[in-house]
Amino acid sequence: xxxxxxxxxxxxxxxxxxxxxxxxxxxxxxxxxxxxxxxxxxxxxxxxxxxxxxxxxxxxxxxxxxxxxxxxxxxxxxxxxxxxxxxxxxxxxxxxxxxxxxxxxxxxxxxxxxxxxxxxxxxxxxxxxxxxxxxxxxxxxxxxxxxxxxxxxxxxxxxxxxxxxxxxxxxxxxxxxxxxxxxxxxxxxxxxxxxxxxxxxxxx
Numbered sequence: 001x002x003x004x005x006x007x008x009x010x011x012x013x014x015x016x017x018x019x020x021x022x023x024x025x026x027x028x029x030x031x032x033x034x035x036x037x038x039x040x041x042x043x044x045x046x047x048x049x050x051x052x053x054x055x056x057x058x059x060x061x062x063x064x065x066x067x068x069x070x071x072x073x074x075x076x077x078x079x080x081x082x083x084x085x086x087x088x089x090x091x092x093x094x095x096x097x098x099x100x101x102x103x104x105x106x107x108x109x110x111x112x113x114x115x116x117x118x119x120x121x122x123x124x125x126x127x128x129x130x131x132x133x134x135x136x137x138x139x140x141x142x143x144x145x146x147x148x149x150x151x152x153x154x155x156x157x158x159x160x161x162x163x164x165x166x167x168x169x170x171x172x173x174x175x176x177x178x179x180x181x182x183x184x185x186x187x188x189x190x191x192x193x194x195x196x197x198x199x200x201x202x203x204x
Contacts, residue, residue, distance in 0.1 A: 006084075011087035014092045017023050017074035018194055021096025021113055024103060025066035026051045034110065039106075047108035049143045049196070058199050065165075071116025087169045090117035094173050097182060109180040111147035118154050121166045128157035141195040144184035151177040 026046040026154040030038045035054040038046055042053035048064035071093045078089035097113040119126025132153040136161065137146030155170040178185070185194035 009082040010085050010088055013078040013082040013089045016097040016193045017089035017092040020070045021093035022076075022100035022107070022193065023066075023070055023096075023176070024100055026063040026108070027103070029062055029066075030054055033059055035059065039103075043088060045108055046103070048112060052196075060123045067108070067112035068116035068119075071097070071113035071115055072120040073116075074119035075117050086120060086121060090121055090166070091169045091173065093117055094176075100175070103180035107137075109144075109147065110173065110177050111151065114151055114154065114170075114177065118157075118170070121170075122158070122161060122163045125154055125163060125166065125170070128161070129154050137196070142179050142188070142193055143196050145188065145191060148178055148181050148184075 024046045026048065027038045028035065030041075030051060033056060035056060038044075038050060038054075042050045045049070048060045048067065051063045054059035054060075071090070072094035073087045075086050078085045094110045094113050095115060098107045098110045100107045104122075111133070114196035115126060115129050118129045129150045133146045134144075136149045137143060140146065151174040152161075155167040157173060158164060158167040158170055184193055
């Protein structure tokens, strides 16, 4: 592959991944279900945790699965159509979710979509991500804490499982997710971060 072709492939993979990642499934599902504009509910976030605040667990589960799936699809599409661009696609899928152009760059916090890209990059990374996320969530009942711990675990899992080539992009995404959770971190330090089921607080 020549340099020009590689650049074109990278550009196409990035655009496709961003487009997939930017689909606001939480907003779409809540509107279709007649639950209102998700951006005016709870934290205003478009992630699954905020969808749960509508009181519809099915919508929240659907949002979680679709946000995960779009991340995985972006990586798998890149792998099969533009080989070698998987890490780039992973990055832009999460960027698309967090900063969707359709919503004036105000999206979610990327936790579910990062799980999707982790699973598609290499299943051991995704498995570690899921185990840390669920383990911390069940132990603490704090969604944001589980998501942040999972994001931090992803680059470490990549190294440990022999997929070090993906660790840099996962590390960058982990830092971004921590930054997007900065308000959550402040509440965790203050002891005021809500637990799942409390009906208030922030979402992914």
